[in-house]
Amino acid sequence: MTHSLLITPGQLTLDQLRAIHQRSADIQLDPACRAAIEASARTVNEIIASQRTVYGINTGFGLLARTSIPDDQLVTLQRNLLLSHCTGTGPLLDDATVGLILALKMTSLARGFSGVRWEVIEALHKLHQARVYPCIPSQGSVGASGDLAPLAHMSAVLIGVGEVRHEGRVMDAVEGLAIAGLEPMTLGPKEGLALINGTQVSTALALRGLFATEKLFVSAVVAGSLTVEALKGSYAPFDPRIQAVRGQPGQIDVAALYRELLHDSEINKSHIDCKRVQDPYSLRCQPQVMGACLDHLRFAAGVFLREANAVSDNPLVFSADGDVLSGGNFHAEPVAMAADVLALVIAEVGALSERRIAQLVDPALSGLPAFLVKEGGLNSGFMIAQVTSAALASENKTLAHPASVDSLPTSANQEDHVSMATFAARRLLDMAGNSSAVVAIELLAAAQGVEFHRPLQSSPQLNDVIALIRSQVPHYEQDRYFAPDIAAARAWVEEGTFERWVPYSRLHA
Template sequence: MTQTLDPQTITLATLRELWSGAPARLDDASMQRVTEAAASVDRIVAGGATVYGINTGFGLLANTRIPHDRLAELQTNLILSHSAGLGEPLPRHVVRLMIVLKLLGLGRGHSGVRTLVIDALQRLLDADAMPRIPSQGSVGASGDLAPLAHMIAALMGYGWFDIAGQVVAAKDALPQLGLDPLQLAPKEGLALINGTQASTALALDALFTGERVFAAAIAAGAMSVDALKGSAKPFDPRISELRGQPGQIAVAAAISGLLDGSEILTSHVACARVQDPYSFRCQPQVMGAALDLLTNAARTLTIEAGAVTDNPILFPDDDSAISGGNFHAQPVAFAADIIAMALCEVGSLSERRTAVLVDPKMSGLPAFLTQDSGVNSGMMIPQVTAAALVSENKTLAFPASVDSIPTSAGQEDHVSMAPIAARKAAQIARNAAGVVAVELMAAAEGIEYHAPLKTSAGLRAIHARIRELSPHFTADRYWADEMAALQTAVLAGEIGAGTIAL
């Protein structure tokens, strides 16, 4: 079903559906606001007032007045000069979300583009035609200039499209899409490339991917507790309620729910073990803190998704245009760095649990979870891979948002580096999915050593899905494909779905 978008009431749930590819278009009220803002630009131009970006140059050239007969040329040159990105293309689903977010921002009616621009962007969504946008080149102020310029340049006939997976030159793709090359009117170029839509799309991609990784890590953590014959007492709700942190309370409840009904758990209720390693018993505290960070980041990004972030901002009621700084992506940069730190810790905790399970001194299980050790290395090297991914994540988790390099001859003397933060966060999420995949393999193997005792019904379902991708092992075999399949399952939200959510 097509999502009818009201940018003033956008929700995280709707953004999640849009990230997953749900069709969407602006509502009628938004289109009316767009029409009114475009009319305001016409009146400003006709009145002859000097307004930044409408009839002036950009950045340090803001004081250069542009003659009326060169205003269209000004907007065209703006797009071409800013189409200066490098690097691998952004993923198609991120580009699609960028377009949706740009429609949301324009739909607030304070940017001044014509409805035909909205229609052109909508056509790209409907035809699954994604501009090829280089991933590098934005510093997150004045907006995501280069990525957004590449998005619009494609509509003008420059650059490339990815049409349902086929790369086509933009000049050849437009006729296929039933579009003429876009001719920009005053203010439109600036409205289209000023904004935080690339950074926000990338950060939302990291967030929603991380949400799936987080849910799988909760499932893996609960399964590891059973594989260790660990204690469920640390998940007693009374402990978490005394601290009061909402994430901790939610995680403790989720793990308790997953363990409920486990025969393995009840078999050792009266055992002498008092405390498990921190990576097991402190899951509510560590994962809960990560959940709180992800929740706060989600709030920031939901607000940003429906925000007006270009410059100048129009107020059609009195035909005023005010230059400000809503294009500065610092909120997104902080949110992305927070996502990165939270997911880094999710992976770190998961790897430590795997390390415990493969260590016979810690777990009481066979070394590296193989009966015939020595001849067989078992899960020795998958744990090494997990350690490598965790170390990589630690280097990626250093915040990008604390950096700034002046641009535009010092006019733009503080920038956010939000897209860099968001791209790093997405990579951390993918790495953490690999770490959790290894733990799932180890925990599934560990549980089987306690047969005929059964784990809980909830964990049995997860165990069954693991075994579809990674069968029980009795001797060494080629691991990489199974690990990759489980990592993909984690990223697809197939493991632990519904156990916990933002």
């Protein structure tokens, strides 16, 4: 079921972006933005009429910026620009991501600093509304001068070139345009450049990674709480006084989440006077580690949200002054560095979860049956599930290497420093998938561990979590084909099921 979102360019919220990505919302642009758009287009026309030479309007591009283009070739210039930049390769981006790219490009152009006509923005809007998604290869952008190649594949559809996907079927661009009630258009001066310049692809990929990380994070808090119960861990590390004297906001907020999830547990009451002094770090330091992850998740979210609202093409048209200024807003370094930070978050959430799984399966640490199964030896239980979690956590260590520290000069050294933001953002979903599988295994293992303490009950909240797990995955009595159980739990993580217990709003408070 979809609903309509009234979008004011430059004022998008994370909730709106999340709804757009989930394709649960149709976009309507605030009509008040049209005046600025048309003023910007008039400025471009006035420049051409006055015979002024301005980069991006009547010149070549990049190293060819000093080449003036005659007025009668300006339309050809825009077409050639799109066609020559359609050099992407690799798997196609999924529909949800392409929809978000369309929305970000549309709202950025609608800020009124790009010199394009209303009709261009309206065409992007119609594609989005009709769910006609340009086929955009996922590789080929270095995240500087904008996401040139992928945005060229998006934009070429407007002139009837390339392919689109609609309701799962790939078709020629012209057929797709017809579904959206459009015909191939002729782009005017500056319009092709405005369409392919900008950070909308890297930003959409980064937001996609952020939304997956939100789901991962709330699931990991729930899983970590369950493991505290399964291992009869101390609640003292979650005491608000400990967090207050350090003063880190993420730590303070995360500890509060654990206290709420663990509140009123019979299991905890049964071992309040036990002789164990301290738990291992993966239990005891959850507020500190997950709190640091939350602080950096919030940082990345702020960068991505600002970029989603940004004008990032070049040159920029300032109609009030009659100026067209060439700068570097297309350089996606903010997105690249924030994506690298988010990659660390994803890797650490998974790494901490894997360490808790290792405790759960080790009887010397857990006090539970070896590998969480009766008749160990005859049954291997969670032995190899922990191996899988180790493999995935280790894979993320390699993927977490920062992409933003790398740069290869392009365009004959005119673009001599690039951000690699598109790859930095694109790998986030794979990383989140790895950590989601790790957390899924922990959820199953921790639920199994808690059940060994029956008839003692966990907290009401965590009992509800266990009931959810047991609605599809039975208690592990003896060895069985295990992969479907892990797939079911992973689906809960990736679908955001545990937001029921830890709302996303608590992450961004």
